[in-house]
Amino acid sequence: MSRYRVVPAIVTLLAGFITSVLLILNKYSLEVFVWIVLLVMVCFFVASWLVVYALNRLADKMEEEQKEEENIDQDEDIPDIDLDNIDSIEGVDGKDFDYSDFRDE
Secondary structure, X not given: OOOOOOHHHHHHHHHHHXXXXXXXXXXXXXXXXXXHHHHHHHHHHXXXXXXXXXXXXXXXXXXXXXXXXXXXXXXXXXXXXXXXXXXXXXXXXXXXXXXXXXXXX
């Protein structure tokens, strides 16, 4: 669903209203008035639709990057352990782990 789906309609109606007011104040004939308003509204609708399309793509790209960053952060917190060779993991100073090293005396 588009985040900005109402923007083209609002921009088009606003452009049509402003154009109508200016044409009425300048006393244009009805035929010229209709063609100018129609042309202005079509142009503004197409332009605003293109802007909304670009904004939606940009927002989607930013969301994907944010999700990737979150996934990378989560992956860094969990160390990778090779469970097949767990017996070959050595402790500190190159010696094997011993349970007595971890007991409190």
